[in-house]
Amino acid sequence: MTTTLLTLIRHGFTDWNQTKRAQGLAPIPLNAQGLAQARHLADAMANGEAIHAIYSSDLSRCVQTAAPVAAVFGLEVRLDPAFREYDLGFWQGLSGQEMQDYDPEHYARRKADPWHVPFPGGESRAMLSARVVAGLDAVLARHPGQHVVVVTHSGPVHAALRHLGVWPPSQDGPAVLNTSRSVVRVDEDGRAEAVLIADISHLPADLVS
Amino acid sequence: MATLLTLIRHGQSIWNAVGRAQGQSPIPLSELGRQQAAYLGTLAMGLQPPVRALYCSDLTRCRETMMPIAEALGLPVRYDFRLREIDVGVLQGLSHDEMELYAGEALAAHRREPMRVPLPGGETRADLRARSVEAIVEIGAAHPGQHVLVVTHGGSISEVLRHFGLWPYTPWQVDAPPIQNTSRTMLRLAEGGDAAELLLPPDTSHLPSELITQ
Numbered sequence: 001m002t003t004t005l006l007t008l009i010r011h012g013f014t015d016w017n018q019t020k021r022a023q024g025l026a027p028i029p030l031n032a033q034g035l036a037q038a039r040h041l042a043d044a045m046a047n048g049e050a051i052h053a054i055y056s057s058d059l060s061r062c063v064q065t066a067a068p069v070a071a072v073f074g075l076e077v078r079l080d081p082a083f084r085e086y087d088l089g090f091w092q093g094l095s096g097q098e099m100q101d102y103d104p105e106h107y108a109r110r111k112a113d114p115w116h117v118p119f120p121g122g123e124s125r126a127m128l129s130a131r132v133v134a135g136l137d138a139v140l141a142r143h144p145g146q147h148v149v150v151v152t153h154s155g156p157v158h159a160a161l162r163h164l165g166v167w168p169p170s171q172d173g174p175a176v177l178n179t180s181r182s183v184v185r186v187d188e189d190g191r192a193e194a195v196l197i198a199d200i201s202h203l204p205a206d207l208v209s
Numbered sequence: 210m211a212t213l214l215t216l217i218r219h220g221q222s223i224w225n226a227v228g229r230a231q232g233q234s235p236i237p238l239s240e241l242g243r244q245q246a247a248y249l250g251t252l253a254m255g256l257q258p259p260v261r262a263l264y265c266s267d268l269t270r271c272r273e274t275m276m277p278i279a280e281a282l283g284l285p286v287r288y289d290f291r292l293r294e295i296d297v298g299v300l301q302g303l304s305h306d307e308m309e310l311y312a313g314e315a316l317a318a319h320r321r322e323p324m325r326v327p328l329p330g331g332e333t334r335a336d337l338r339a340r341s342v343e344a345i346v347e348i349g350a351a352h353p354g355q356h357v358l359v360v361t362h363g364g365s366i367s368e369v370l371r372h373f374g375l376w377p378y379t380p381w382q383v384d385a386p387p388i389q390n391t392s393r394t395m396l397r398l399a400e401g402g403d404a405a406e407l408l409l410p411p412d413t414s415h416l417p418s419e420l421i422t423q
Contacts, residue, residue, distance in 0.1 A: 016302075025299040025330055027311040060311070087330075090233045093302015102235040102269060121233065121296075 001187055004140050005049060005147040005195075006164075008157050008182040009069075011061040012037040013209040017178065020095045023061070024088030024122065030064045037179040037207050042068035044202030045149075051075065052146035055139055057083040057153060065179060066151040077151075082135025085153035089122025129159040136160055140186055157182060157198075164192035174198045178209045210354035214345065215256060216369070216394045217360045218411070219266075219274040220245040221422045225390065228305050232297030232331065235269045245391045245420050246274045250281035252393065252415040253358060260284070261355040264348055266292035266362060274391065275360045291344040294362035298331025320381060334380065338368035345369050346402035353400060363388040366411070370394070373405040389413050390422045 012034030016023045030038065045051070051073050056066040058079040066077045091099050100107045103120065110117040118124035132152075139148055150160075154176045161167040164184055167174075176182070176198045183195040200208055220242030224231045238246060253260060260282055265275045267288040279286050300308055300316075308316055315329040323334040341361070348357055366388050370376035373396070378385035388394070388411045395409035413421050 021302055026302060027299060028303075028307070029311060090235065090301070092299070093229065093234065094236075102237060 002145040003188075004144055004186045006136075006140065006184045006186055007045075007051070007147070007149045008160055008184070009041065009065065009149060009151045010154055010157055010176050010178060010180050011057075011059075011065040011151060012041075013178045014061050016093075017209060021093050022088055022091065022095065022099070024085055024092040024119075025059065026092055027060050029060045033207060033209060034061070034178065035064065037203060037209070038065045038068050040202050040204070040207065041065070041179045041181070042072050045069050046072045049147045051149050053078065053139075053143055054149040054151065055080050055083065055135075056151040057081070057085065057156070059084055059153070062151045062153065066149075069149060069151070080135055082131045082138075083150055083152040083156055086119060086128050086155045087122040089119045091119050091122065125155075125159070128155055129163060132156045132159045133163050136163070140190075144188065161194075161197070164190075166192050166194040166197070179203065210400055212349040212352050212354070212398045212400075213258070213356040213408075214348070214396045214398055214405075215260065215356065215358045216366050216396065217249065217274065217278075217358065218363050218366060218388050218390060218392050218394075219268075219270040219360060221390045222270040224302075225422065230297045230300050230303050230308065231270075231294065232301045233268060233293050234301055237269045238273045241420065241422065242270070242390060243273070245416060245422070246277050248415050248420075249274065249391060250277035253278040254281050256356065256358070258356045260358045262348075262352055262357045263287065263359075264289055264292065264344070264357065265360045266290075266294070266365070268293055268362075271360045271362070278358065278360070289344050291340040292359065292361040292365060295328065295334070295337040295364045296331040298328045300328055300331065323380060334364075334368060337364055338372055341365040341368050342372045345398065349398040349400075349402045366394055369396075369405075370407065373407075375405065375407040386410060387423050391416060 012030045014028045015031050016028045054070045054075050055078045056062045070077045114125045157176045180198040180200045182197050185193045220238045222236045223239045224236045226239045263284050263286045265271050265286050319326045319328050327333045392411035392413050394411045397406045
């Protein structure tokens with residue numbers, strides 16, 4: 001029985017996280033706090049299970065989070081758009097409250113059925129899940145029995161944990177904070193067991209965001 | 210018969226005021242924008258010949274700008290997504306500084322060839338021009354000999370003008386005349402829609418000077 005260890009990491013803090021602007025595909029980089037978070041993450045992972053490969057969404061906030069982790073293990077970050085955040089379409093840059101205030105009808109429809117109803121001009125949960133799952137399946141198939149890291153976004157982390165069956169699909173999921181780690185053991189039949197969910201123990205309290 | 214077109218750019222929106230790229234976002238008018246729009250009812254009622262039809266981008270900032278006009282004239286509004294601003298793709302929500310810092314190369318590539326190279330994740334100027342012109346020409350065909358008022362966006366107005374050879378400025382030319390919030394631009398669109406005459410370049414004389422915004 002070959003078990004693959006999968007670590008899912010959400011990128012570090014950015015200025016838009018701070019001002020609550022939903023980023024989607026916006027090219028917003030890590031701010032100073034986010035860079036510090038990424039360094040703490042790398043230090044913690046240096047003391048953990050060796051990793052064999054590290055993948056990342058190609059959006060800059062993920063690439064910057066992945067870089068110090070990859071450096072610890074002498075690995076190259078493999079970029080994959082399958083691990084991008086939701087395309088928020090015409091709601092990119094709005095806060096959650098603004099989405100509700102400025103487009104109440106679509107907001108209500110999406111809240112009632114996020115699986116089918118996309119962000120206007122963007123993706124639905126079904127669309128995001130399809131690409132994240134395809135990306136994950138490819139990664140797991142490529143690294144049987146190894147420890148592989150995927151640096152990604154809140155949407156994909158939720159989708160991955162739901163797909164792996166380690167989170168109830170009907171709920172919104174735990175708070176997946178910046179640089180949080182979720183670790184899952186996956187066997188060759190795709191059965192998964194959660195080791196850690198949205199853990200931020202690598203961060204000092206004053207860096208948590 | 211030719212169609213007389215009054216093209217009005219929406220009032221100042223919240224993101225206009227803070228300098229964030231809007232694209233096709235549902236950002237509403239700012240308080241100042243609502244004040245600007247309030248002057249459009251009187252303007253519309255004074256237009257000669259009288260306006261017979263109203264068309265509008267379906268984005269919030271245009272709908273809100275059109276409201277005092279529709280109320281004053283008592284005419285129904287026809288909404289058309291083709292009259293929307295350019296889709297700015299992944300640049301939506303970024304300030305000018307953020308765009309230069311985080312998307313400088315993509316922006317420069319678009320500016321070098323705006324008709325061919327899209328804004329990242331968004332449209333080219335050719336895309337914007339094609340749909341804006343299509344909508345305007347259709348309006349002309351539907352309203353021969355009439356005066357039609359259209360509320361739309363700065364990019365849309367400039368592309369329609371460029372299409373008819375009436376605007377010899379690039380989208381980022383610093384010395385181009387501005388197409389200001391609630392500005393009024395008047396065109397005579399020839400029958401058949403293949404030529405137009407600029408009767409009034411973007412004009413804000415309906416606004417008190419302290420309410421004029423870029």
